[in-house]
Amino acid sequence: MNYYVETILVYAGVDIIACLALNLQFGVSGIVNFSFIVFQAAGAYTAAVLSMPPDTASGMSFQHYVLGLQLPFPIPWLGGALVGGLLAIPVGVLLLRRLRSDYQAIALLVLSVIVNTVITNYRPLFNGAAGLSVIPPPLSERIDPYTATYQYLYVGITFVCCLLVLFVANRIVNSPYGRTLRAMREHELAASALGKNLVALKMTVFVVGGIIAGLSGAILVGFISYWAPITWLYPETIVLFAAIIVGGRGNNLGAILGGLLVPLGFEEITRFIPTGFGPPGLGPAIQWVAIGLLIIGFLWFRPKGVLPEPRRVFNEAGIEESPFMEVRAS
Amino acid sequence: MLTAREVHRHFEGMRAVDGVSIDVLPGRITGLIGPNGAGKSTFLAVLAGTLPASSGNIVFEAEDITALPAYKRARRGLVRTFQLPSEFAQLTVLENLLVAAPGNRGESLLGALLGKRYWLPDERRLVERARRLLNRFGMSAKESDYAGTLSGGQKRIVEIMRALMLRPRVLLLDEPMAGVHPSIVDEIATYLESLREEGLTILMVEHELHMVERLCDPVIVMAQGKIIGQGSMTMLRRQREIVDAYLVG
Numbered sequence: 006m007n008y009y010v011e012t013i014l015v016y017a018g019v020d021i022i023a024c025l026a027l028n029l030q031f032g033v034s035g036i037v038n039f040s041f042i043v044f045q046a047a048g049a050y051t052a053a054v055l056s057m058p059p060d061t062a063s064g065m066s067f068q069h070y071v072l073g074l075q076l077p078f079p080i081p082w083l084g085g086a087l088v089g090g091l092l093a094i095p096v097g098v099l100l101l102r103r104l105r106s107d108y109q110a111i112a113l114l115v116l117s118v119i120v121n122t123v124i125t126n127y128r129p130l131f132n133g134a135a136g137l138s139v140i141p142p143p144l145s146e147r148i149d150p151y152t153a154t155y156q157y158l159y160v161g162i163t164f165v166c167c168l169l170v171l172f173v174a175n176r177i178v179n180s181p182y183g184r185t186l187r188a189m190r191e192h193e194l195a196a197s198a199l200g201k202n203l204v205a206l207k208m209t210v211f212v213v214g215g216i217i218a219g220l221s222g223a224i225l226v227g228f229i230s231y232w233a234p235i236t237w238l239y240p241e242t243i244v245l246f247a248a249i250i251v252g253g254r255g256n257n258l259g260a261i262l263g264g265l266l267v268p269l270g271f272e273e274i275t276r277f278i279p280t281g282f283g284p285p286g287l288g289p290a291i292q293w294v295a296i297g298l299l300i301i302g303f304l305w306f307r308p309k310g311v312l313p314e315p316r317r318v319f320n321e322a323g324i325e326e327s328p329f330m331e332v333r334a335s
Numbered sequence: 336m337l338t339a340r341e342v343h344r345h346f347e348g349m350r351a352v353d354g355v356s357i358d359v360l361p362g363r364i365t366g367l368i369g370p371n372g373a374g375k376s377t378f379l380a381v382l383a384g385t386l387p388a389s390s391g392n393i394v395f396e397a398e399d400i401t402a403l404p405a406y407k408r409a410r411r412g413l414v415r416t417f418q419l420p421s422e423f424a425q426l427t428v429l430e431n432l433l434v435a436a437p438g439n440r441g442e443s444l445l446g447a448l449l450g451k452r453y454w455l456p457d458e459r460r461l462v463e464r465a466r467r468l469l470n471r472f473g474m475s476a477k478e479s480d481y482a483g484t485l486s487g488g489q490k491r492i493v494e495i496m497r498a499l500m501l502r503p504r505v506l507l508l509d510e511p512m513a514g515v516h517p518s519i520v521d522e523i524a525t526y527l528e529s530l531r532e533e534g535l536t537i538l539m540v541e542h543e544l545h546m547v548e549r550l551c552d553p554v555i556v557m558a559q560g561k562i563i564g565q566g567s568m569t570m571l572r573r574q575r576e577i578v579d580a581y582l583v584g
Contacts, residue, residue, distance in 0.1 A: 180447035188434040195421035199435045200409035323462030
């Protein structure tokens with residue numbers, strides 16, 4: 006497999022998983038998690054330090070980090086997912102319980118900036134601004150990561166993770182629990198007055214989203230073997246929000262489409278913007294302008310996205326007629 | 336059934352509810368009227384737990400619920416509707432009703448993850464119940480419409496049906512006829528009468544006095560955060576200060 010194609014496929018998988026997680030939080034539940042990237046980063050750092058040897062080991066002394074447990078696959082990925090979920094608990098308790106949703110969004114954005122600044126400036130934890138490099142790819146002790154077999158394997162594992170996350174996301178969205186989350190998104194006060202515990206609802210979906218975000222970070226770091234604060238600045242979250250808005254918020258298929266169109270499509274399409282003119286850095290700047298215009302354009306002309314949330318219609322037997330349902334009417 | 340004693344609600348010195356005590360009698364529709372800014376909706380919100388009381392006590396079916404959050408009060412059977420339309424706009428009418436219904440095993444994260452086989456029997460039972468309610472309120476044809484696309488009156492009916500899905504013991508209605516077409520006002524009144532005949536207890540804030548006269552007994556009058564009178568509408572019309580404060584206008 007061509008390395009370019011492999012890279013595209015793995016990036017697509019990571020973006021799809023991240024978009025499915027953010028769709029659960031933002032698209033379905035209405036939680037404007039502007040710190041989403043922090044949870045992806047937590048998963049990435051965890052997977053990195055669980056799979057790397059101790060920083061005192063030969064050849065590693067150029068960087069400093071905690072743990073360095075050199076654990077075999079899939080423990081680093083599971084650890085990344087777990088830490089993403091665990092991190093969601095204190096953040097959720099602190100920010101989701103008492104604040105109104107618009108203030109929650111601001112607080113989460115500020116959290117994203119603070120965490121990035123701390124990690125950048127505190128070297129003993131994850132090597133500061135320089136970040137972690139030479140992170141061992143999963144299973145690299147058994148299969149040479151530079152072979153075609155390994156490339157197929159990594160794409161395959163990423164694909165399986167995508168299917169697993171889609172399965173979980175579909176189960177949530179197409180259930181009474183998902184319906185309650187959508188009701189909370191539509192009118193929090195009314196949902197509360199109908200006996201819904203908003204704090205519990207927000208916390209559970211925040212933790213589930215954190216777990217999936219952590220997994221996406223673990224998959225990405227295993228592939229690129231490098232992770233530093235520059236890779237998870239807060240605007241990365243905005244790209245994922247753009248993906249959900251473009252794809253169709255509240256719809257898992259929309260999240261997948263958005264994941265393919267925005268983070269991946271834009272990265273690849275804007276690569277062809279000529280670079281021989283204008284000041285240095287014009288290309289990336291144009292990328293961000295295009296992302297912003299895309300969000301504004303969709304919110305203005307097609308606020309429900311390319312694939313809007315489907316209407317839920319029930320048949321005579323009282324069963325919802327909807328795609329991706331596991332059980333059909335008997 | 337539902338009693339409030341010396342309930343206060345202050346907003347930075349402004350006394351929106353100022354020592355209100357009431358007894359909501361079972362099986363009746365109690366009216367709560369008063370001029371704008373009298374504190375009626377605030378009092379209703381305090382009863383429902385949407386707003387915490389600054390002081391005072393609220394007892395519901397022999398249990399002090401003053402410290403309980405809104406969702407716990409709703410689960411105990413004290414359910415409210417809102418002054419402004421509060422439908423779940425991007426959910427269908429049937430879904431609006433299903434959201435409110437308790438007792439669906441698929442409503443927890445674990446239940447959802449276990450899959451449809453686990454919660455489908457509950458879902459079918461609740462769909463059937465919701466459809467009976469839609470039929471009773473003449474809304475069956477709107478079952479699959481988004482609630483956000485309904486008229487103001489239809490939204491009010493959806494809110495009442497949604498509250499009924501919880502099998503409430505006491506229903507707190509905040510201006511259920513506000514902004515509703517006159518033909519639907521009469522329809523809503525008829526539904527409320529039938530609910531009263533079935534024994535449901537209702538406390539209703541309302542400005543349509545002819546409807547209050549038709550439906551409510553007793554009627555409580557509030558002004559400036561306090562109760563200034565209560566009794567039947569006929570009786571209240573004879574009291575000079577109440578007529579001056581509210582009934583003439």
